[in-house]
Amino acid sequence: METITGLKFVMEPSERAIQRCSELSAVFFSALVQRHNITYNQILYPYADALSLCGNPGTMSTRIFGTHILLRGVEVQVITNVMEEILSSGGLGNSALSYDVVEFRLYDGAALACDMAEFLCGEEGLRSVGDFGGMLGGFVAHWRIRECARVFASFSEMAYRRAKGAVCGLYGGRLVLSSECDCAEALSEIFTQKTGCR
DSSP states (O other), X not given: OOOEEEEEEESOOOHHHHHHHHHHHHHHHHHHHHHSOOOGGGEEESXXXXXXXXXXXXXXXXXXXXXXXXXXXXXXXXXXXXXXXXXXXXXXXXXXXXXXXXXXXXXXXXXXXHHHHHHHOOOSOSOEEOOTGXXXXXXXXXXXXXXXXXXXXXXXXXXXXXXXXXXXXEETTEEEEOTXXXXXXXXXXHHHHHHSOO
């Protein structure tokens, strides 16, 4: 049966917390792929592939994850087991983090974009650009979510390079910039050019 499930980390938003969530998401994705036979196509958002998860030097611009995750066809129990294993290991200092898992209601295999946007919504206050939730409209099938996530990842990679690495990660559906970044307006223009959205 087709499922789309969301996982979000619950924490006090800050630049450092977003960075920790990005690191934690990479560990989570790697565990799903390596130990639970989950394919990259089942990771809908943020976009993940072999390059972004390899962790090799020079690939940091592709390794931009964050606080919210969308998955297709991954059982809630698997998500919970992997998260509990990671959090209990304490290797990333994750003891202050908790998480929520949400199963989206599907209509003929597609989710409502407004439900996705609501899930991806985060508190204001952080310097951020882009809006992944705004890229989705109407009813969205899993392949459409992943395709939009690929475009958003391309924007994030370009933003990382333009900002010279002054990127913390993703908070909900937005790219969070560190306080050293002085090119937020230019990055907003790049987002519009890449996606056609504002």
